Amino acid sequence: MTASIPQYLKLLDLGGRGFVVLGAGQGIGEQTAHALAQAGATVLCVDNDRDRGERIARAVGGHACRADVTRRADMERVFRGAREKLGAVTGIVDIVGIARLKSLAAFDDTAWSEQFDQVLRHAFLTLQIGAAAVKEAGGGTITFVGSMAGLRAVRDQVAYGTAKAALHHLVRAGAAELARDRIRVNAVAPGFIRTPRLEQLLSPDQWRLIEETIPLGRAAQPCEIAAPLLFFASELSSHITGQVLAVDGGTANQAALPVLKFGQPASS
Numbered sequence: 001m002t003a004s005i006p007q008y009l010k011l012l013d014l015g016g017r018g019f020v021v022l023g024a025g026q027g028i029g030e031q032t033a034h035a036l037a038q039a040g041a042t043v044l045c046v047d048n049d050r051d052r053g054e055r056i057a058r059a060v061g062g063h064a065c066r067a068d069v070t071r072r073a074d075m076e077r078v079f080r081g082a083r084e085k086l087g088a089v090t091g092i093v094d095i096v097g098i099a100r101l102k103s104l105a106a107f108d109d110t111a112w113s114e115q116f117d118q119v120l121r122h123a124f125l126t127l128q129i130g131a132a133a134v135k136e137a138g139g140g141t142i143t144f145v146g147s148m149a150g151l152r153a154v155r156d157q158v159a160y161g162t163a164k165a166a167l168h169h170l171v172r173a174g175a176a177e178l179a180r181d182r183i184r185v186n187a188v189a190p191g192f193i194r195t196p197r198l199e200q201l202l203s204p205d206q207w208r209l210i211e212e213t214i215p216l217g218r219a220a221q222p223c224e225i226a227a228p229l230l231f232f233a234s235e236l237s238s239h240i241t242g243q244v245l246a247v248d249g250g251t252a253n254q255a256a257l258p259v260l261k262f263g264q265p266a267s268s
Contacts, residue, residue: 011235015040017140018086019233020078020130022069022122023095025052027195028145031226032093033060039230041091044082069096069122072129079133088137091233092130095145096122097167098197099160112159119163120170127174131183139182143232144171145225146189148248164189168244175242184241186232191248192219215250 019036023029025047033043033056043062047053050066057064063085067074082089097119100111107115123144134140149157150164168187175185192198192210202210211218228247231237246252 008236011238012230013040014091014234017041017090018044018082018088018137019091019093020044020046020082020086020089021093021095022046022078022126023097024056025049027095027197028190028193028222028225028229029095030056031222032095032229033057033062035223035226035230036091036093036233037061039234041233042086044078044085046078069094069125070117072125075122075125075129079129083133083136089130089133090137090140092126092134092140092142093144093229093233094123094126094130094142097145097147097160097164099147099149099157101156101160103156104158107159115159116163116166119160120166123167123170127170127178127185131174131178131181134183135178135181140184141233141237142174142178142183142185143229144185144187145229146171146187146244148189148191148246148252151189151244151246151252171244172242179241184232184237186237186240186242187244188225188228188232189244189246189248189252190220190225191246191251193225194219194221213251214248215254218249220247220249 019041021029021033021043024033024045033045036043037060043060045053045057045062046065046067048068053064065078065081067078069075100115146168147164149161150168154161171185171187178185225247228245
C-alpha cells in the first residue's frame, strides 16, 4: 500500500479562516498578524492601544479592537466582536505579557499580582472565553507566547518566570481538556528578542553581553517567533498539542558554565 503524499504547502494555507491576535500592535504581535494574513487568514488585531491596533489591521487587511485583555468584560466583548467580524473564530494567538524586572525581595503584593495579571490572567480568559468561540467554529488552534524564563531561572525575572511557568502548565492542561473539542493548544517559549521595547531598554553593550551567551550568536528577531506561531496555527502541526517549544537560539539547551581551556597546565 502506497501512502498518499499531502500537498504540504496547502497545509499552511489559512484561507477562509478567522484569527484573533491578542497583543497585535507591535513586535511579535505585528509580525504574527502579517504571517497569518499572508497565509490567507482574516485577522482581528487586538491591542490596548487603539492607534497601534488600527495601524496593523489596515496593513494586513483585517479588523481592529482595543481592549484590556486582563478584564473579563473586555475579553467577552472581543470575542463577541470576533464572531461578528470574522464569521467564525478558528484560531487565537495570545502574545500579551510584559516582564517587570526586579528581585524577589523588591516585590510587594500589588506588584506581584500585577505581574501575574499581565502574564497569566489573560491566558486563563483566552482558554475560557476564546476557546468557546473556537469550539463553535468546529475546532481550531490556540497558541501562546511563553518564555525561556518559565523554563529556566533568570536573574530578576522571578515573578515573570514563575507566571510564565504557570502559563506553560496552563497550555498543557488546556490542551488535555480541549482536545475533545478539536482544539489544539501550544506555546512557543522565546529567549531574548529584539522587540521595540527591549531595543529601547538595552544598550549596545548589554546586547553584546546577552548575545555572547546565545549559542547561535544573536538574539531573535520578532519574525523568528511569528514563524513557529504560524506553524502551530496551521495544519502542518495537526497532530501536535500541549507542547511548549523553546525558540531561544539554543540558550536553554546548554549549562551555564564558564568557558574553560583544556590541555593547559594549571598555574602554581
